[in-house]
Amino acid sequence: MxxxxxxxxxxxxxxPESVINTEMEFLRESYANSGRGICPRAAAVDNMVMRARESVASFINAKPEQIVFTSGSTDGLNRIVNIITGQPWYNGGRFAVSDLDHHSARLPWEALLHRGKISKMSVCDLDENFDVKIDSVPQCDFLVITAMSNVLGRAQDVAGIIAAARNKNPDVITIVDAAQYVVHNKIDVEKWDCDFLVFSGHKIGADTGIGILYIRDSQKYFPDKFGGGMVMSVRESGLDLESAPEKWEAGTLPLTQIAGLVPAIKYLEQNxxxxxxxxxxxxxxxxxxxxxxxxxxxxxxxxxxxxxxxxxxxxxxxxxxxxxxxxxxxxxxxxxxxxxxxxxxxxxxxxxxxxxxxxxxxxxxxxxxx
Ligand SMILES: Cc1ncc(COP(=O)(O)O)c(C=O)c1O
The missing domain is CATH 3.90.1150.10 (Aspartate Aminotransferase, domain 1)
Known part of the structure; x- marks a missing residue:
């Protein structure tokens, strides 16, 4: 053989060994749920989640409250569509994609189009190198950007694409799929000026079942998922939401996978x-x-x-x-x-x-x- x-x-x-060991140690020595208890173990797990969130935030130059744990890029990309379409102001609109997109980035929008929930779809042109032609970025309300195609492996000029879109519509909502880009390049969400960004833990050496969703205006949007841990109180006629990031994270988090994020990021940055x-x-x-x-x-x-x-x-x-x-x-x-x-x-x-x-x-x- x-x-x-x-x-x-x-x-x-x-x-990396450091990810495997950290997860095993967490499962063996310090497992408990997060966001639910005040006993020493629960407090230690809350601490671990907080540190992981801070580490991810500094990895992409974001703030911890802008970092939402998901199950992966696909989950994040679908949630973004649900978040946007779930806002009271949502009334259809024009969205733009490119032929570099992974199914996970584009199909959730195409599904909306087929259901008549969006008015127009445009596809940005690609140049002779199959890079997005910046001057072809159309006037649109929502723009999906694949920072690096999983077939061509070329970094796109994300900042340039976003600037071009904002020139045509200052209110455009920009969504970056960084699932491949993040493995090879430093991300700076501030420099890119994006509204949403996703990547998956498993592609950066962390576990499956954990993903990152960056939401710039994380306090502004009404959440897309409901359940334990995301409300402060439930009233007869409504609910009082926790602030971000908790309001985005209904239900028990993938804690073991979150424990593996810090060593994975550290390892990736050095290797x-x-x-x-x-x-x-x-x-x-x-x-x-x-x-x-x-x-x-x-x-x-x-x-x-x-x-x-x-x-x-x-x-x-x-x-x-x-x-x-x-x-x-x-x-x-x-x-x-x-x-x-x-x-x-x-x-x-x-x-x-x-x-x-x-x-x-x-x-x-x-x-x-x-
Ligand atoms: C560019 C890109 N976007 C999105 C995804 C989806 O990632 P996941 O399957 O981890 O949700 C992938 C996975 O191959 C990808 O390469």
């Missing part, structure tokens, strides 16, 4: 993926005439198709050599359509990968694709 070489960081990151491995794989695959590379040399990942070979076969053959890559449409149908391919094979690296892994990938590809 070949050694397993995991080149699928963009789907989900392997976990960003080594993109020289991507450059090496790119240079090697470039020599193979049957391979068409879809990404650039300096992208954060490598996507490609093979002439005369079904993409699922590429994944299966690589798997037989112990190499794990993602194959298929990567939940990003629109960009594949734009590029004229039904799907691709995608290799992506994390801090655990070495040049030997990259060489093993290239050797396997050269055996499979002659």
């Amino acid at each position: 070949n050694k397993i070489i995991y080149l699928d960081a963009a789907a989900s990151a392997l976990k 960003r993926p080594n993109l020289d491995l991507i450059k090496y794989m790119y240079d090697e695959l470039l020599n193979n005439p049957r391979i068409k590379i879809l990404t650039k040399r300096d992208s954060a990942l490598l996507s490609f198709v093979v002439d005369g070979m079904h993409i699922l076969d590429v994944g299966t053959y690589l798997g037989a050599y112990g190499i794990c890559v993602r194959v298929g449409n990567c939940c990003a149908s629109w960009i594949h359509k734009k590029m004229g391919v039904p799907g691709c094979a995608r290799a992506s690296v994390g801090a655990w990968n070495t040049m030997d892994d990259a060489r093993a990938f290239v050797n396997a590809i050269n055996k499979i694709v002659k």
Whole structure:
């Protein structure tokens, strides 16, 4: 059996020991619920949640009350739509997307469009590098921005896109999907001037079941979820909400996963993926005439198709050599359509990968694709 070489960081990151140990210690030594008790254990868990929130806030230059724990990017992106459409002022409007979007970012809006709850959808143009053309950003009320496509791995000029949208409509609500971007680049929500932003814990080395939703005006909106922990009092004719962030977090939080966030962020900040491995794989695959590379040399990942070979076969053959890559449409149908391919094979690296892994990938590809 070949050694397993995991080149699928963009789907989900392997976990640093510090994350595993922190979660195990939390479960073994200090588990209790948060936001519900005053006993020493409950207070310690409240403290842990507070520290995690502060750590996430400083990671993206936000304030702790702007950080909401969700179950992941998909949850956050769907919640944003529910938050916006649940406001008393919501009355439809125009929304804009791009073909870089992941299904999770765009489908919740498209679903609204199909139900007649939104008046117009525009798609921003892409330039010859498949980057969002800033001058094509339309006048709109809601704008979805994929900070880095999970197929092309190129950082977008988020600040420039938002500035262009605000130029045309100062009240535009901007939503950033940073699920891939956050792994490779520092985020500054203040500089970007965005209204909402999401990312998933599992892609930055934390656990599954935890995500971050940044809400700039977190006190302003009426919440989308109701339950324990988010109201101060219930009156005969209404309710008094807790202030943010508590008002956004009805029900018991994913505490173990939250415990893993602090070590995950610390580890990621000190160990960003080594993109020289991507450059090496790119240079090697470039020599193979049957391979068409879809990404650039300096992208954060490598996507490609093979002439005369079904993409699922590429994944299966690589798997037989112990190499794990993602194959298929990567939940990003629109960009594949734009590029004229039904799907691709995608290799992506994390801090655990070495040049030997990259060489093993290239050797396997050269055996499979002659
Ligand atoms: C760009 C992008 N957005 C959103 C998501 C959805 O993330 P999750 O499945 O963690 O909710 C992904 C996951 O692949 C992604 O790459």
